[in-house]
Amino acid sequence: MADATERAEANIDESKLTVGKPKKRAVGAPAVLHSMEIALDQMGPARSVRTLLKVNQVTGFDCMGCAWPDPAHRRHTAEFCENGAKAVAEEATTRRVPPAFFAAHPLAELETWDDFALGKQGRLTHPMLLEAGDTHYRPVSWGRAFDVVAEELDALDSPDEAVFYTSGRTSNEAAFLYQLVARALGTNNLPDCSNMCHESSGAALNETIGIGKGSVTLVDIETAGLILIAGQNPGTNHPRMLTSLEKAKKQGAVIVAVNPLREAGLLHFDNPQTVKGMVFRGTDLADTFLQIKLGGDQALFQALGKVLIELDANPAAGRAGGPRGTVLDHDFIAHYTQGFEAYREAMAALRWADVETATGLTEKQIRKVGELMAASKGNIVCWAMGLTQHKHSVAMLRDVVNLLLLRGDIGKPGAGVCPVRGHSNVQGDRTMGIWEQMPDAFHDKLDAEFAFSSPREHGVDTVGAIRGMRDGTIKVFLGMGGNFAKATPDTAVTEAAMRSLRLTVQVSTKLNRSHVVTGRRALILPTLGRTERDVQVTGPQMVTVEDSMSMVHESQGGLEPASRHLRSEVAIVAGLAERVLRGRADTAHVDWRGLAGDYRRIRTHIEHVIPGFDAYEEKLGMPGGFVLPHGPRDHRSFATDTGKAKFTVNDLEYPTVPEGRLILQTIRAHDQYNTTIYGKDDRYRGIHGGRKVVLVNAKDLAAQGLADGDLVDLVSEAPDGDRRAEGWRAVAYRTPIGCAAAYYPETNVLVPLDSVADTSNTPTSKSIVIRLERARVAVPA
Ligand SMILES: Nc1nc2c(c(=O)[nH]1)N[C@H]1C(S)=C(S)[C@@H](COP(=O)(O)OP(=O)(O)OC[C@H]3O[C@@H](n4cnc5c(=O)[nH]c(N)nc54)[C@H](O)[C@@H]3O)O[C@H]1N2
Ligand SMILES: Nc1nc2c(c(=O)[nH]1)N[C@H]1C(S)=C(S)[C@@H](COP(=O)(O)OP(=O)(O)OC[C@H]3O[C@@H](n4cnc5c(=O)[nH]c(N)nc54)[C@H](O)[C@@H]3O)O[C@H]1N2
Ligand SMILES: [Mo]
Numbered sequence: 218m219a220d221a222t223e224r225a226e227a228n229i230d231e232s233k234l235t236v237g238k239p240k241k242r243a244v245g246a247p248a249v250l251h252s253m254e255i256a257l258d259q260m261g262p263a264r265s266v267r268t269l270l271k272v273n274q275v276t277g278f279d280c281m282g283c284a285w286p287d288p289a290h291r292r293h294t295a296e297f298c299e300n301g302a303k304a305v306a307e308e309a310t311t312r313r314v315p316p317a318f319f320a321a322h323p324l325a326e327l328e329t330w331d332d333f334a335l336g337k338q339g340r341l342t343h344p345m346l347l348e349a350g351d352t353h354y355r356p357v358s359w360g361r362a363f364d365v366v367a368e369e370l371d372a373l374d375s376p377d378e379a380v381f382y383t384s385g386r387t388s389n390e391a392a393f394l395y396q397l398v399a400r401a402l403g404t405n406n407l408p409d410c411s412n413m414c415h416e417s418s419g420a421a422l423n424e425t426i427g428i429g430k431g432s433v434t435l436v437d438i439e440t441a442g443l444i445l446i447a448g449q450n451p452g453t454n455h456p457r458m459l460t461s462l463e464k465a466k467k468q469g470a471v472i473v474a475v476n477p478l479r480e481a482g483l484l485h486f487d488n489p490q491t492v493k494g495m496v497f498r499g500t501d502l503a504d505t506f507l508q509i510k511l512g513g514d515q516a517l518f519q520a521l522g523k524v525l526i527e528l529d530a531n532p533a534a535g536r537a538g539g540p541r542g543t544v545l546d547h548d549f550i551a552h553y554t555q556g557f558e559a560y561r562e563a564m565a566a567l568r569w570a571d572v573e574t575a576t577g578l579t580e581k582q583i584r585k586v587g588e589l590m591a592a593s594k595g596n597i598v599c600w601a602m603g604l605t606q607h608k609h610s611v612a613m614l615r616d617v618v619n620l621l622l623l624r625g626d627i628g629k630p631g632a633g634v635c636p637v638r639g640h641s642n643v644q645g646d647r648t649m650g651i652w653e654q655m656p657d658a659f660h661d662k663l664d665a666e667f668a669f670s671s672p673r674e675h676g677v678d679t680v681g682a683i684r685g686m687r688d689g690t691i692k693v694f695l696g697m698g699g700n701f702a703k704a705t706p707d708t709a710v711t712e713a714a715m716r717s718l719r720l721t722v723q724v725s726t727k728l729n730r731s732h733v734v735t736g737r738r739a740l741i742l743p744t745l746g747r748t749e750r751d752v753q754v755t756g757p758q759m760v761t762v763e764d765s766m767s768m769v770h771e772s773q774g775g776l777e778p779a780s781r782h783l784r785s786e787v788a789i790v791a792g793l794a795e796r797v798l799r800g801r802a803d804t805a806h807v808d809w810r811g812l813a814g815d816y817r818r819i820r821t822h823i824e825h826v827i828p829g830f831d832a833y834e835e836k837l838g839m840p841g842g843f844v845l846p847h848g849p850r851d852h853r854s855f856a857t858d859t860g861k862a863k864f865t866v867n868d869l870e871y872p873t874v875p876e877g878r879l880i881l882q883t884i885r886a887h888d889q890y891n892t893t894i895y896g897k898d899d900r901y902r903g904i905h906g907g908r909k910v911v912l913v914n915a916k917d918l919a920a921q922g923l924a925d926g927d928l929v930d931l932v933s934e935a936p937d938g939d940r941r942a943e944g945w946r947a948v949a950y951r952t953p954i955g956c957a958a959a960y961y962p963e964t965n966v967l968v969p970l971d972s973v974a975d976t977s978n979t980p981t982s983k984s985i986v987i988r989l990e991r992a993r994v995a996v997p998a
Pocket of ligand 2 (some may be wrong): 640
């Protein structure tokens with residue numbers, strides 16, 4: 218255990234940063250060794266082996282590393298993944314943050330620590346309260362903590378002055394209770410991390426196919442004819458996906474990668490589960506790599522649609538073969554879709570010159586991929602943040618749907634849409650009602666089940682919540698996990714907004730920036746993690762989660778809790794509900810304590826309120842759990858307002874780079890999980906010992922009179938003024954001209970609050986206009 222009065226880990230010293238050559242292959246032995254290093258450091262040898270063997274086993278806990286599904290039957294003894302190993306080590310660490318730590322470190326000091334230093338202190342052990350005007354957090358009883366929340370909520374003029382944020386690790390059971398408490402109080406202010414993540418996917422898919430979730434299963438991935446992966450870096454962020462891609466490849470799939478960066482995992486994969494992958498060369502993954510400009514993807518998807526339509530009319534024009542009229546699935550288009558004619562006309566009018574400008578690719582390169590798609594038995598498009606965090610993301614994703622509808626690639630084996638989610642239960646939390654704009658059908662069921670009237674007016678999302686805090690219309694913040702202060706855009710604006718609140722409450726496993734950027738009063742409520750045993754009055758409990766492919770399964774931890782003062786998320790929400798709703802007649806009949814004592818009772822309520830959960834408890838007994846219904850995937854039924862899948866016509870948009878400026882995308886390294894920084898390296902990109910690097914095309918550096926290794930300030934430009942991040946190392950990198958990249962969350966200072974995607978309101982974290990200036994200070998801070 219770390220000495221509470223010592224600082225176990227210092228801030229990252231950026232002067233130790235070194236830059237080498239990027240790697241061309243991902244995972245393999247280096248990944249295993251590196252994650253063992255981190256696991257040993259956090260947990261020691263015995264605990265490391267015991268814990269890592271339980272990850273994603275049918276009887277263990279669900280890995281917090283990502284939302285990629287687990288194979289139902291054929292799991293390897295250690296379904297090894299660097300991501301998972303690190304996430305588990307981070308939670309199962311033997312380091313602790315007891316009250317003595319807070320006594321030794323005033324808040325003013327903790328504010329100077331970076332995320333790396335804060336996170337490395339270990340697990341929170343006691344509920345802590347920062348009283349108004351106090352300099353230190355002090356231990357508090359659970360009862361007193363709930364009293365404080367009740368005092369502040371009671372003092373509000375309206376329940377809409379409170380927000381209830383959720384990060385995507387929360388279990389179905391906790392999420393369901395949490396949304397119920399917010400709605401029982403009278404607000405739909407339920408922003409979540411999804412607002413910054415796959416909101417654009419949900420918006421585009423809901424509108425065009427009637428459901429906001431992906432339509433493929435693992436079997437589809439493994440049997441697809443062609444998989445196009447755009448705006449995603451699976452080697453770093455979803456390493457287990459590489460195993461599925463390797464299988465697909467062995468069965469003959471063509472893989473097309475679309476990315477501004479030559480990400481190692483897209484090119485080659487050394488599978489740690491096989492001898493071949495560990496010892497010899499593994500698998501070359503991408504057959505075709507399209508190095509696209511940032512935000513150019515809408516043009517690419519439209520152009521591919523154009524090519525398919527042309528090949529259908531004139532097969533000899535390409536190598537697709539087959540008679541005329543066989544490239545498109547005309548039966549599918551006629552029976553299941555609407556709007557094809559308008560789309561066809563719009564694609565006929567699309568000009569190649571515009572496509573080439575937007576993408577930086579040639580017509581020939583794109584035609585070749587179109588021919589591959591035309592010849593494939595089924596096409597899948599996978600994507601993540603590279604497609605969702607642009608101003609025109611929703612339109613871009615509607616064009617992905619258009620492209621797939623052409624060949625009937627939705628609702629057929631080996632084909633479909635595949636938004637790859639991030640947090641392990643982010644999709645499940647949505648299913649449970651964590652959304653500021655749930656449809657009426659959900660409210661009706663909820664009201665009937667609990668005999669009350671939930672509020673119907675939509676609440677605020679993440680960006681709306683920040684605006685509300687800034688403008689004084691929101692006064693209390695509760696966070697069910699996550700790190701709101703750091704994950705959100707416009708750090709200076711957001712931090713000032715959070716400091717202006719009356720109360721901030723964080724339900725957390727580990728210390729982070731959101732515990733030190735506080736309202737007038739602040740609470741830290743420490744919770745059990747997935748790896749830990751959860752025992753309530755009726756005995757050990759399990760929770761459930763939903764992965765990226767709508768599979769619901771159980772999760773049960775086996776480790777001794779980090780402290781005996783911890784409560785489960787469910788117990789915290791129930792305790793809070795009991796106290797803050799005391800005296801409310803309309804929900805007086807809800808037996809919060811009973812629900813927290815037996816999670817099966819929560820699942821019974823879920824079964825009544827949410828479609829697809831009938832026989833919930835029994836179905837959890839099936840190996841690997843059960844799959845939720847999905848109209849388009851199961852029987853090509855599309856629950857749009859017209860009952861048909863929709864072709865849409867979307868104006869072509871793409872970012873233009875103003876003279877002397879760059880478009881900046883903000884990305885992740887394998888040594889971080891969002892705002893949690895595990896280590897200082899990104900070996901795939903050749904970066905070691907630091908994170909303040911900006912990757913820039915050598916020609917752009919030269920044009921601005923800069924050289925590789927120069928220290929620069931990043932200055933983002935917005936109508937309301939400049940934002941500056943000081944002291945970054947410029948690195949000459951193979952990225953398209955005009956397109957730069959730097960790590961998130963450090964770059965969130967640069968993302969203007971009002972720079973959001975149309976419709977989804979997602980911050981445009983992948984396209985920020987910046988200029989580089991020679992650094993004002995010589996040594997990085
Ligand atoms: N190790 C690790 N794993 C994680 C996370 C983590 O922080 N660390 N976070 C989790 C979460 S919450 C999420 S949402 C996922 C995120 O998973 P990803 O979306 O893979 O994460 P990012 O690092 O944001 O990477 C975006 C990728 O898209 C590319 N890209 C950026 N802009 C464009 C564009 O305009 N067009 C195209 N075609 N490509 C573009 C980038 O070069 C990069 O390869 O990962 C999850 N898994
Ligand atoms: N510039 C930029 N900004 C971005 C992004 C980007 O690509 N670029 N990506 C966006 C995306 S995709 C996302 S998902 C968000 C992430 O936003 P968040 O989900 O808010 O952030 P995380 O860093 O994942 O949250 C980590 C914290 O969660 C807590 N935690 C961990 N496990 C548990 C648990 O089991 N229970 C509870 N209660 N707490 C737990 C720990 O205290 C930890 O410090 O950031 C977004 N912000
Ligand atoms: Mo995410």
